[in-house]
Amino acid sequence: QVQLVDSGGGLVKPGGSLRLSCAASGFTFSDYYMSWIRQAPGKGLECISYITSSGSFTNYADSVKGRFTISRDNARNSLFLQLNSLTVADTALYYCARLTAVGRAFDYWGQGALVTVSS
């Protein structure tokens, strides 16, 4: 069965960095676009980045452009998100999700990795 497992969250000071990982299993990882979606405490969902199946193209929301970097390792069935220059506003639960071509929907989600930015 399809499974996405998020890891790497934690407490970091403003200006700090963190690297999130998402381990995928149960499907051919290299066939799918993948995405990171975040949810601030008590707030809605924000798609902050996605990457094409080969990794050749990436896209970022304005809120994280220039600070976050999405990448993938298809040989290791893994998705990554490098978070730099973190601010308090980046505090959120970060989900990896699989993006389908049909309807461009997120059909499977990880359990989320909590990133807390605080001094």
Next chain:
Amino acid sequence: QSVLTQPPSASATPGQRVTISCSGSSSNIGRNTVNWYQQLPGTAPKLLIFSHNQRPSGVPDRFSGSQSGTSASLAISGLQSEDEADYFCASWDDSLNGVVFGGGTKLTVL
């Protein structure tokens, strides 16, 4: 501020039918399908409706979606207590070249 607009809350009693609206623009809902997600308390969102009105395996047919122009709606019939959750609409946005979400609607089953 979310790109898509949803009412922050909705409520109904068990057995009733409830609809949740989602309003967008010509660059998103006006050109692309709307997907709906259900988020139960303390859990990750789950895909509920995709590609106009398709349901993933396991989603009951009490849930249905519709879309017209730059608006969409989710309907839940025969409301049950376990439907109490947050519901999010989402669509691809051609101008932003990415997926945009609504702010979410908290459904309370009275």
